[in-house]
Amino acid sequence: MLQRKHAYLNCAYMSPLMKKVESAGVKGLKRKRKPFQISVDDFFQETEDLRVLYSRLVDNDEPKRVVIIPSVSYGLANVVNNLPFKDGEILLAEEQFPSNVYPWLKLQEKGFDVKPISPSDSANRGESWNNEILNAITPKTRVLAIGHVHWSDGTLFLLQKIRKKLDQVGGLLVIDGTQSVGALPFSIRDIRPDALICAGYKWLMGPYSIGLAYYGPAFDGGVPIEENWINRLNSEDFTNLVNYQDEYQEQALRYEVGEHSNFILVPMLHQAIRQIINWQPDNIQVYTQELMSESIKELAELGYGIESEIYRAHHLFGLRLPDSVSVDALKTSLTRNRVSVSFRGKAVRVSPHVYNDEMDVRKLLKAMKEPIFASR
Template identity: 50%
Template sequence: MKLQHQKQLFTLPENITYLNIASLSPSFKSIEEAGIKAVKEKSTPHLIPSTNFFEPVIELKKLFTKLIHADNYNRIANIPSVSYGLATVANNTQLKEGDEILLVEGQFPSNYYVWDTLAKKYNAVIKIAEQPENKIGKGKLWNETILNSISDKTAVIALGNIHWANGTIFDLKAIRKKATLHNALLIIDGSQSVGALPFSIKEIQPDALICAGYKWLFGPYGCGYAYFGSKFDNGTPIEENWSNRLNSEDFSRLTNYQSQYKPLANRYSVGEHGSFIYVQMQIAAIKQLLQWNPEDIQNYCLSITASSIERLRNAGCFIEENTYRAKHLFGVEIPKSVNLQSLKDKLSKENIFVSFRGNYIRISCHLYNTENEIIKLTDCILSEIS
């Protein structure tokens, strides 16, 4: 299905060009309404049934399960952040001295610090798959570097589906295949991809998938999702939340302390994950996402950016070749002659919102954006290139 822009679902001002969903998404009108309704319900707590601690959470997990093509909603944990999900993984990962944890260069800090700490604990080694200096075929070469870095020493491979700053796509199928060959855990950060880029648990079979909820999944800040595979079925959570225990729905017997957890990943959900407000907003968000197809989102983003990308490349900007980059998020490396502060001032004056990440201008777009907005951004960039 060819998607048209969906600006009518949002309340973004007409004079704003928002190309920064990779930092923080706007809300659909339906999310805003769900949140306001939930806030008002809190004013009359006597009308909130005890089932609201549990049933909406199950609904949310089922929706997310459908989004990532998983089989069992009990493999989903509700988390407050990516760092929480990764800490849970690290807490249940034992290494041997000299084991290697493979990361990619320039990985987001939350997906670096946790592994650095784990490596120090076990006297293991952090191994970095560096970005190739050669810009021709960069994405292909980088993927080859990752695959060549996996060996019998590799215990953990942790990376995103795409690079968070420049949108380079990593070949998770090939990485999974080699990870399996060497008995290494594959831990995926889906924060910048799930919801906008096709992803299937059945296809990739990660040992864990961790996603922030406030970017491409359109949830409120402070929520996220984690999928845990079978290697974490009997692990230890980093906190002991009462609602994660078996039969916790029976409030009259809560002090009949239960030694068993609810099945599979339920044990890893954060305390108070049944937030009446957050969960309702998340449900509204994923219901809307499920009406779209990630492939259609990719095609739409490509259609509104293609002509501008060609103009930028012709002006000397580097953008990863289309085969090896995401269409919803990509980096533009501008010539060194450009005065960055002057460019930032111009974008601010034009109410254009993007991110500057390392050497890249990170552009992240969605269905509320139009081709004219991308052209407006491109014109600003080109006006600063001498």
């Protein structure tokens, strides 16, 4: 439970754990006391239910294209190891989260050209960044790896326009949805990503060390980064496991992590996503917009820089410091006022959720104002 005296505006760092999610984990933990009650079906049905539920959230018609992963880096490793190209350009948004950079940098050893794309206009950062990305897509482009929003400041990337441009050159769209899926509407049917990789402990409000990955047809028939028994065809038949099987389970299930039938983490994530579907990401955007709109105007008037609403999300946004405010002074003020946000790159990252209220916003405003007034 969050403490009333502490303003936690930091879901992009890690979501708090809902009581019902915690209860699901405790219940799963206690199941190990009585292993004779864990059936063969339990190894498969709970993960299948999670795939179906997550597919509802991201508007996906094929649940077996969704697999359980332990981390974003794991999900991306399956992508990088199964690209249908031998050379060309890999485009990234500048200063992405490292898990969506390091796997691509390894491809430089194979002759790929990895190019980070940055905004050209600091005053119109979101618009110029989207334009630079669209202009960078050429017949040499093999992959664009990007988030729906930038993890450090919430800059919104226009994925449908990007998808259309990539279609013209035969490029793949690989999305890290960790900082958006669950809080910002996302449709696989409309955006048509070739891969969508998402950690579970932020906006999906689940536990650490579990996530979900969608792999489109471009990765059918690939080689998974690990070989485990449960991803093989007919692995549901425990009596026949010693008759080793060359074939994998259908669609993307070959890419699922070993021991994915996690009787603790899977029901926790399932319970969290059920709640998110009940809230609906559209409503989360509306709530966070209404919660923060007046304070954002006030902070902008005091000299803090923020992207226009058209090119940023409402659940995650960055504030850039005026010249009169030092990072150290602001950190001290935030700590003193018991306000939790993050410093990422050159931005102060604020990430509210439905559990925040006007009292939290007042604490944030007070903490952000104090260094301004102290400098005058």
